[in-house]
Amino acid sequence: MVSLRSLRLSLRFIIPLALALVLLAYTVMPLVGKLTLRWFEKDLDIRSRLIASTFHDPLADLVKQGDRAKINALFMRAIKDERLFALGFCDGKGNLLYKTPTFPESVRCTAGTGHSESGSILKLAQGPLYVSTSQIEMTGEALGTLILVHDMSFVERRSSDTQKYVIALFAVLGVVVSLITVLVAHLCWRGWVEGVRSMLRGEGIFRPFSQPAASSELQPLVGDLRTLLRNIDAERRFADDATISWTPDTLRRLLHKELTGERIIVVSNREPYIHTKEHGRVEIHRPASGLVTAVEPVMRACSGTWIAHGSGSADRETVDRHDRVPVPPSHPDYTLRRIWLTKEEETGYYYGFANEGLWPLCHIAHVRPIFRLSDWQQYKAINKRFADAIVKEADSDDPVVLVQDYHFALLPRMIRSVLPKATVITFWHIPWPNPESFGICPWREELLQGMLGSTILGFHTPFHCKNFLETVDRYLETRIEHESSTISHGGNLTLVESYPISIQWPYPWQDTIPTVDECRNEILTSLGLSPTHLIGLGVDRQDYTKGILERFLAVERMLELHPEMVGRFSFVQIAAPTRSALDDYQAFEAQVRNLATRINQRFSTGSYQPIILKAEHHEPELVNRYYRAADVCMVTSLHDGMNLVAKEYVAARDDEKGVLVLSQFTGAAHELHEALLVNPYYIEQTADALFQALSMPAFEQQERMRSMRALVRDFNVYRWAGRMLLDAARIRQREKLALRIGRHQ
Numbered sequence: 001m002v003s004l005r006s007l008r009l010s011l012r013f014i015i016p017l018a019l020a021l022v023l024l025a026y027t028v029m030p031l032v033g034k035l036t037l038r039w040f041e042k043d044l045d046i047r048s049r050l051i052a053s054t055f056h057d058p059l060a061d062l063v064k065q066g067d068r069a070k071i072n073a074l075f076m077r078a079i080k081d082e083r084l085f086a087l088g089f090c091d092g093k094g095n096l097l098y099k100t101p102t103f104p105e106s107v108r109c110t111a112g113t114g115h116s117e118s119g120s121i122l123k124l125a126q127g128p129l130y131v132s133t134s135q136i137e138m139t140g141e142a143l144g145t146l147i148l149v150h151d152m153s154f155v156e157r158r159s160s161d162t163q164k165y166v167i168a169l170f171a172v173l174g175v176v177v178s179l180i181t182v183l184v185a186h187l188c189w190r191g192w193v194e195g196v197r198s199m200l201r202g203e204g205i206f207r208p209f210s211q212p213a214a215s216s217e218l219q220p221l222v223g224d225l226r227t228l229l230r231n232i233d234a235e236r237r238f239a240d241d242a243t244i245s246w247t248p249d250t251l252r253r254l255l256h257k258e259l260t261g262e263r264i265i266v267v268s269n270r271e272p273y274i275h276t277k278e279h280g281r282v283e284i285h286r287p288a289s290g291l292v293t294a295v296e297p298v299m300r301a302c303s304g305t306w307i308a309h310g311s312g313s314a315d316r317e318t319v320d321r322h323d324r325v326p327v328p329p330s331h332p333d334y335t336l337r338r339i340w341l342t343k344e345e346e347t348g349y350y351y352g353f354a355n356e357g358l359w360p361l362c363h364i365a366h367v368r369p370i371f372r373l374s375d376w377q378q379y380k381a382i383n384k385r386f387a388d389a390i391v392k393e394a395d396s397d398d399p400v401v402l403v404q405d406y407h408f409a410l411l412p413r414m415i416r417s418v419l420p421k422a423t424v425i426t427f428w429h430i431p432w433p434n435p436e437s438f439g440i441c442p443w444r445e446e447l448l449q450g451m452l453g454s455t456i457l458g459f460h461t462p463f464h465c466k467n468f469l470e471t472v473d474r475y476l477e478t479r480i481e482h483e484s485s486t487i488s489h490g491g492n493l494t495l496v497e498s499y500p501i502s503i504q505w506p507y508p509w510q511d512t513i514p515t516v517d518e519c520r521n522e523i524l525t526s527l528g529l530s531p532t533h534l535i536g537l538g539v540d541r542q543d544y545t546k547g548i549l550e551r552f553l554a555v556e557r558m559l560e561l562h563p564e565m566v567g568r569f570s571f572v573q574i575a576a577p578t579r580s581a582l583d584d585y586q587a588f589e590a591q592v593r594n595l596a597t598r599i600n601q602r603f604s605t606g607s608y609q610p611i612i613l614k615a616e617h618h619e620p621e622l623v624n625r626y627y628r629a630a631d632v633c634m635v636t637s638l639h640d641g642m643n644l645v646a647k648e649y650v651a652a653r654d655d656e657k658g659v660l661v662l663s664q665f666t667g668a669a670h671e672l673h674e675a676l677l678v679n680p681y682y683i684e685q686t687a688d689a690l691f692q693a694l695s696m697p698a699f700e701q702q703e704r705m706r707s708m709r710a711l712v713r714d715f716n717v718y719r720w721a722g723r724m725l726l727d728a729a730r731i732r733q734r735e736k737l738a739l740r741i742g743r744h745q
């Protein structure tokens with residue numbers, strides 16, 4: 001269908017064409033007429049000379065003889081030629097001696113030359129006439145002048161015919177050229193529109209391999225525009241970072257303003273509130289999960305729906321008929337939608353593929369990943385079940401969905417296939433390995449393709465992003481733009497960006513929790529320790545990635561090196577049971593227990609124990625009291641995406657005391673530079689750091705803690721979510737603009 005734009009475009013060519021033709025008719029054509037007239041005059045001159053030379057000898061003879069009858073007959077024969085109108089003959093004295101009856105009266109003889117106006121045009125009633133002369137002589141004696149009068153009306157006829165043909169030719173040519181121009185312009189326009197649309201989507205001029213490239217003439221322009229857009233984005237980000245102070249309110253406003261009040265949908269395997277049946281009563285637990293710690297406050301700020309596996313023994317009896325329950329239980333802010341799994345499904349998808357396959361695959365902890373086909377099939381099926389639930393929960397065709405972690409690598413693509421306009425923000429809470437390591441997975445391509453259904457794919461650190469880009473580059477046919485950190489695949493564009501996760505600030509118990517001294521007294525008393533006893537603290541799930549064994553060995557080594565600490569220092573390890581159905585985890589729990597027992601046996605005196613192992617679940621508020629009581633907190637993960645325990649410890653210490661010993665292999669080490677950074681594999685170094693922490697002067701503790709607290713305050717979890725949502729909002733705006741541009745084509 002010819003659109004209005006095409007019509008307007010066509011008129012832009014047709015109007016100038018019409019003007020050009022008018023100009024042609026009024027200015028150029030008279031010139032063409034004059035030119036053709038001059039050509040015909042020349043022709044007539046040549047013709048005159050030809051006729052004159054043919055007549056010369058017989059005419060000269062007849063004039064000499066004075067034979068009027070024969071001359072007249074000769075003349076009459078000659079003017080049978082339709083273009084020769086009349087003939088006359090003048091003697092040297094200017095007398096017109098012979099003439100045809102058609103000879104015009106206005107043509108007169110003059111003495112000497114025969115005719116005064118030779119080579120001139122006469123405009124008479126019968127039409128224009130052209131007069132030419134030729135001298136007639138015999139053996140050097142001048143006899144007179146032959147006057148030839150040519151009919152020029154044919155010249156006018158031809159000239160006007162020529163003008164008509166020329167105008168018609170120009171008109172046809174003009175129309176053809178205009179049509180071709182309009183066609184080319186139209187094609188160019190479409191190319192430009194395509195180019196601008198893909199640029200707005202962040203694709204530049206590049207399309208996925210399956211689609212044709214946009215016009216190449218656009219390349220330099222698109223390059224410049226994209227740089228401009230990137231700079232604008234960077235400036236906006238910088239301005240946002242510098243000016244926005246991130247709170248739940250900021251996040252809410254952002255959602256309202258930039259994402260037009262969209263409710264968000266969060267998907268994770270672990271649910272934020274677990275209902276369990278204990279002694280006949282329903283209890284509510286908050287799970288030990290960095291993911292939940294971070295995302296829950298975001299959900300409370302934004303509201304919406306959180307879809308997760310209902311894993312608690314009383315979960316089913318606390319939901320409504322749509323499997324929904326409002327949370328937090330005390331003052332609901334959002335909806336928890338539970339998904340049910342059979343034991344078999346949980347074994348394959350969660351324990352098997354996610355935690356025996358992907359978890360060790362992504363962590364450098366020297367535990368071999370196990371990949372079973374049956375686990376993979378369950379993983380696919382459960383991802384599909386969650387995708388269906390998302391589609392049901394979405395109240396528009398372009399929802400904002402936050403997909404959490406390695407349990408759902410296939411989900412982004414599944415969502416996009418049903419809701420192509422959805423904004424899918426996927427966050428990978430654990431490290432991303434290098435391409436060789438990832439290549440171990442038999443279904444690596446499917447996993448990567450699944451993740452590339454995301455609009456934004458977030459990792460904690462730029463290093464994990466780099467690993468991911470390299471992995472995609474190695475195993476998939478995609479277009480990667482390193483400058484903008486985007487991947488084009490199957491018509492979809494994914495921004496791969498680092499968003500270091502964080503915690504709620506101010507932390508939730510700020511106004512109600514007892515003072516540091518009170519917490520310290522309470523904890524020390526509960527442990528049966530004296531008020532001056534030094535406390536080290538570790539808070540982890542009992543996971544082999546957390547470096548708990550290395551930490552205990554460092555405690556042992558410190559006690560060896562500094563015997564004065566024996567009896568004065570204890571290390572409290574809060575170790576939440578986790579994934580206990582798996583052999584590796586059971587073996588690890590046993591190793592932790594045995595090592596603690598061995599060290600305790602070695603250094604115990606009376607009731608003193610250097611290692612106090614609390615291998616049970618602790619609610620977050622109690623953990624917070626431990627943080628406030630501890631002189632040092634040890635985070636010695638062998639490999640960790642972020643490790644929020646480090647940030648929680650810092651947030652809990654509003655007295656600006658306490659020291660953080662932090663593994664260099666955590667994401668947190670990229671931000672908390674004032675911690676004592678250690679390589680947990682290097683036991684001597686960690687032992688030294690522990691001793692340094694225990695003997696650190698108060699002012700140094702304060703300086704370090706103050707600086708780390710400022711960082712955690714400014715880079716809190718609202719900023720983490722806010723930056724992702726802002727980026728998503730920009731992408732959404734561009735998508736919408738791109739669609740609008742396309743619609744008016």
Ligand code: G6P
Binds near residue numbers: 290406429541579
């Ligand atoms: C890590 C993962 C989370 C997970 C948490 C607890 O932090 O990134 O996705 O929730 O461990 O593990 P669990 O298996 O108990 O959920």
